Structures are given as C-alpha cells and as structure tokens.
Amino acid sequence: MNFLPSNVRKGALLGLLFFLSYISLQAQDGKAIFSANCASCHALDKQLTGPALRGVETRGPWTDRANVVKWVHNPGGFIPTTPYTQQLAASMNGQIMPSFPQLSEKEIFSILDYIKSAPAPGAGPATPAAAGAPQETGNGELIFGVISIVLAIIALILMQVNSNLKKLSDDKEQILRPEPVPFWRNKIYIALFAVILFVVGGFYVAKSAIGLGRQQGYQPTQPIFFSHKVHAGVNQINCLYCHSAALESKHAMIPPLNVCMNCHKAINAYEKGPKIYDENGKEINGTAEIKKLYDYAGFTPGPGAQWDPSKARSPQWVKIHNLPDHVYFNHAQHTRVGNVACQTCHGNIQEMDKVAQASSLSMGWCINCHRQQKIAFNYNDSTGNKFYSIYEKFHNDFKSGKMDSLTVKDIGGLECQKCHY
Incomplete structure (x- = not known):
C-alpha cells in the first residue's frame, strides 16, 4: 500500500535518478x-x-x-x-x-x-606524441553519465505509462479524481529542478573558479620547434647549460640565441637523430627548424659563413609555466638549497619533444610537496647549509632520537608569507 501521493513518489524517484547521474559523472576511475x-x-x-x-x-x-x-x-x-x-x-x-x-x-x-x-603496449610503433605530457584520463565518467540519463528518461516514460493506466482503471471503476497538475506547473517538480540546478550549477561554478589560472597540460606552439628529447635526452645536454641561472637565481632563464649558436654554428642539419613529432603525431623537419634559428640569429651558414648581430632578433617564446602575480617562487631556493630535480615539477622533460606543463602548480600541489619533501638538515661540513644552525631544538631532537628526518613544513614551509608577501 502506498502512503505517499503519486506526485511525491515521482518527484523523489526523479530526484534520486538525477542525484545518481550527478554522482556518476564525478566518479574517478x-x-x-x-x-x-x-x-x-x-x-x-x-x-x-x-x-x-x-x-x-x-x-x-x-x-x-x-x-x-x-x-x-x-x-x-x-x-x-x-x-x-x-x-x-x-x-x-x-x-x-x-x-x-x-x-x-x-x-x-x-x-x-x-x-x-591496462592493455600491454602493442607491437607496432606507438603514436609519437609529446612524452611526459599529461594523458587523458578516460571516458568512464561520460559513459556513467549517459547511462544514468538514459535510465532517467526510461523512468519518466514508465511513470507516464503508469499514470495513464491508473487513469484508465479509475475511469472504468468510475472513480472521480481531480485532474493532475501539468508537469510545468507542479510545485514539487519545480522545486526539485531548482535544487538540482542550484547544486549542480554551484558545483561547476566553484570548480571553474578553483581552476582559474591553472593550465596543466598547456602545450603552446613555439616560434622554433625545440625538442628537449633530442637535446636533454638523446644528447644528454645538462639542463644548466641552457638554463644557467636555475641554481643561482629566482628565474631559470630562457637561453639567449648565442647559447644555441655555440653548437649550431657547426650543426646545420638534423640527420642522425631520432624522428621528431609534434603533439598530433606530425613529423617535424629538424633541419628546417635549425634554419629558423639562423634567421633569428642573423647567421648565414656555409662557406664564408657570416654572422650579422645587427640582423638578430629574439624569438617570441611562449611562456608555459605561469604562476599568479601574488605568488613568489625562487628556482635557486628549490634546486640548490632543496636539491629538487627539474623533473619533480616539470615532468620527464628529457622525454618531451614538445614541452607541456606536467604539474598543476596549484597551491595544494606545492603544499603537499612541502609536507613530504625531506631536507638535508646539515650545517656542520662544507656541503651543509649554515642557515639550519638556528634550529637548535630540531638538532637536539635529532641527537636524542626524537626525530629521524625533517620536512619543509617543519621549518615554516606552510607559512603563508613564505610564498605570499
């Protein structure tokens, strides 16, 4: 026996179906x-x-x-x-x-x-994409959402059929019932849709607001196609040769053209290296990219090579890793003091043909690293950091065995003014 009016039962069922659809869309695999x-x-x-x-x-x-x-x-x-x-x-x-x-x-x-x-890698060649770039996370959420919506539509149809059958039964038994309120005027349905719209809309508005300024996976096209895979990976060129300020300065520095020309005055064609591909799998002509470098540098290769600095102009490189203006970040503090490897933030850069932002660079991402990153808490020998000598309590705790390691958060790495001032 049903104790709830049919409109309430329908509204509750519809709300449950939409709620399940909403939950399914958010499911993570x-x-x-x-x-x-x-x-x-x-x-x-x-x-x-x-x-x-x-x-x-x-x-x-x-x-x-x-x-x-x-x-x-x-x-x-x-x-x-x-x-x-x-x-x-x-x-x-x-x-x-x-x-x-x-x-x-x-x-x-x-x-x-x-x-x-996960399927094993196939025998054929893999699609040449930028190695280390964030990969798609699948379409499981979409499938769950579509299934839930289809089930909701079927439920609505069945409820309408049930309503019509009940009306036929009542007419046959000569039971007089008031005319049902149309769907678009039913207060229960209106309130239900308003709540669903408020919850779902509010979630996506908040999610979009949280994501403002974040660009994980950002992979812009540069004026010259520079392959880190060829330079840092295959040829084992140290990151610091090009980004020479990464250990000493706030900024890692984009290398000037004369750094590129140190090698490319002699290397004027790309012949022996592995094939280079963009993010769409299109093969890149390495020799043509070297010619672009010569054009920017004002260099004419070949017999009687000439280099006219007056014709040189800087390529308009597109910055990939951007932080908000109110965030302070110092490369030297992380690389020299913290001994953080480039790959920790930039992903496997030595495997990327075309660089993409591998990490979210969000505040939560940075804070989690500060909570987990252990520091070399040493100041006694020539390799130690004398700054750590002021933490007398921690050194006493080390000596007494109360602590066996120290993370960045222990020395103030979670304080707001460390990054915002």
Missing part, C-alpha cells in the same frame, strides 16, 4: 587517480624516477594489497619491515617515494585494478 598521483614518477612498462608498475602485485610483499596501502601511506616506515623493500630502497640510491596519506584504500585498490587491466 583508477586511471585518473594514477595520472594525478603516480604518473610523474611511474610508468607501466618502463622505469622513470620509480620502477615500472605492470605486474606489481606479483612482486615481494605487494601480493597482499594491505601492504600496498601501508606502503603508499608511509613508504619510509614500511621499508625496514621486509628485505624486498630494503633492497628496493638501496637500488634507488636511498631515494624514497613520497607518502600519499590522502589516498583512501578504495582509491589505491582502483589504481591497482587499472595497472592490472
């Missing part, structure tokens, strides 16, 4: 979580900063998913518990994976499910 948290250091089939992860559940303690959860939440604490993890840490020269306490057990399990179900 394992690939999305992997891309957001793991892909900067791990790949499935090759070693990056960390080991390849395909088949990880067949190795050592990882056959038990509970151990994987403990490892992700606290790698430093889990390492001493098994010979396998001790050997793994030694093979990585003591470099320890940062902890991810914010990931729930369900999210970690979904990452493992994705690793297990």
Whole structure:
C-alpha cells in the first residue's frame, strides 16, 4: 500500500535518478587517480624516477594489497619491515617515494585494478606524441553519465505509462479524481529542478573558479620547434647549460640565441637523430627548424659563413609555466638549497619533444610537496647549509632520537608569507 501521493513518489524517484547521474559523472576511475598521483614518477612498462608498475602485485610483499596501502601511506616506515623493500630502497640510491596519506584504500585498490587491466603496449610503433605530457584520463565518467540519463528518461516514460493506466482503471471503476497538475506547473517538480540546478550549477561554478589560472597540460606552439628529447635526452645536454641561472637565481632563464649558436654554428642539419613529432603525431623537419634559428640569429651558414648581430632578433617564446602575480617562487631556493630535480615539477622533460606543463602548480600541489619533501638538515661540513644552525631544538631532537628526518613544513614551509608577501 502506498502512503505517499503519486506526485511525491515521482518527484523523489526523479530526484534520486538525477542525484545518481550527478554522482556518476564525478566518479574517478583508477586511471585518473594514477595520472594525478603516480604518473610523474611511474610508468607501466618502463622505469622513470620509480620502477615500472605492470605486474606489481606479483612482486615481494605487494601480493597482499594491505601492504600496498601501508606502503603508499608511509613508504619510509614500511621499508625496514621486509628485505624486498630494503633492497628496493638501496637500488634507488636511498631515494624514497613520497607518502600519499590522502589516498583512501578504495582509491589505491582502483589504481591497482587499472595497472592490472591496462592493455600491454602493442607491437607496432606507438603514436609519437609529446612524452611526459599529461594523458587523458578516460571516458568512464561520460559513459556513467549517459547511462544514468538514459535510465532517467526510461523512468519518466514508465511513470507516464503508469499514470495513464491508473487513469484508465479509475475511469472504468468510475472513480472521480481531480485532474493532475501539468508537469510545468507542479510545485514539487519545480522545486526539485531548482535544487538540482542550484547544486549542480554551484558545483561547476566553484570548480571553474578553483581552476582559474591553472593550465596543466598547456602545450603552446613555439616560434622554433625545440625538442628537449633530442637535446636533454638523446644528447644528454645538462639542463644548466641552457638554463644557467636555475641554481643561482629566482628565474631559470630562457637561453639567449648565442647559447644555441655555440653548437649550431657547426650543426646545420638534423640527420642522425631520432624522428621528431609534434603533439598530433606530425613529423617535424629538424633541419628546417635549425634554419629558423639562423634567421633569428642573423647567421648565414656555409662557406664564408657570416654572422650579422645587427640582423638578430629574439624569438617570441611562449611562456608555459605561469604562476599568479601574488605568488613568489625562487628556482635557486628549490634546486640548490632543496636539491629538487627539474623533473619533480616539470615532468620527464628529457622525454618531451614538445614541452607541456606536467604539474598543476596549484597551491595544494606545492603544499603537499612541502609536507613530504625531506631536507638535508646539515650545517656542520662544507656541503651543509649554515642557515639550519638556528634550529637548535630540531638538532637536539635529532641527537636524542626524537626525530629521524625533517620536512619543509617543519621549518615554516606552510607559512603563508613564505610564498605570499
């Protein structure tokens, strides 16, 4: 026996269907979580900063998913518990994976499910895209949303059929009932749609506002196609040769043309290196790009080569990694003092043909790094940082065994004025 009016039942069912559709659209699959948290250091089939992860559940303690959860939440604490993890840490020269306490057990399990179900690389050549660029996270949310909307439409049709059948039954039994209120005048439906519109609209407005100024995956076209994969990867040119101020200054510096010409006065054709591709898989003519460099530098190659500085002009490079004007960031403070590798923020730059912004560079992303990044808390020898000598309490805690490591947050890395002043 139904104790609620049919209009209320219909409204409740419709609201539930729209709510399920809304939740489904926000569902994250394992690939999305992997891309957001793991892909900067791990790949499935090759070693990056960390080991390849395909088949990880067949190795050592990882056959038990509970151990994987403990490892992700606290790698430093889990390492001493098994010979396998001790050997793994030694093979990585003591470099320890940062902890991810914010990931729930369900999210970690979904990452493992994705690793297990991800297709193996094909035998044919992969589509040549910018290596290290953020990958698409799949269309699972879209599929869930479409299914939910289809189910909602079917439910509406069935409710209308039920209403018509009930009306026929009442007419046959000569039961007089008031005429139903039209859909567009029904207060329950109007209120329900207003609430749904407010909740969904508010969510997307807030999400868009949070994302203002963020451009993860940004990959603009530059005046000269410069392949970091060829220069930093294949030819092993040190980052500091071109970005010479990265260890000493706030800015890493875009190299001037004379730095490029140090090599390209002699290298005037691209012949022996690997093929270069843009983000769409189109092959780039490396020799033509070198000629563009000559045009900007005012250099005429060949016998009797001439270099006319008066004809030189600077390429209009498009800045990729941008921070808001109210944020202070110093490269030297991170690279020289913090010993942070370029790849930590810029992704696997040595594998990118065309550079893209690999990290979100959001405040939350920076704060999480400050919470996890351990510092070399030493000031006694010639390699130490004398600034750390003022932290007498921490040094006493180290000596007494109360602390065994220190992170950036312990020395004020979460204070607002560190980055905003």
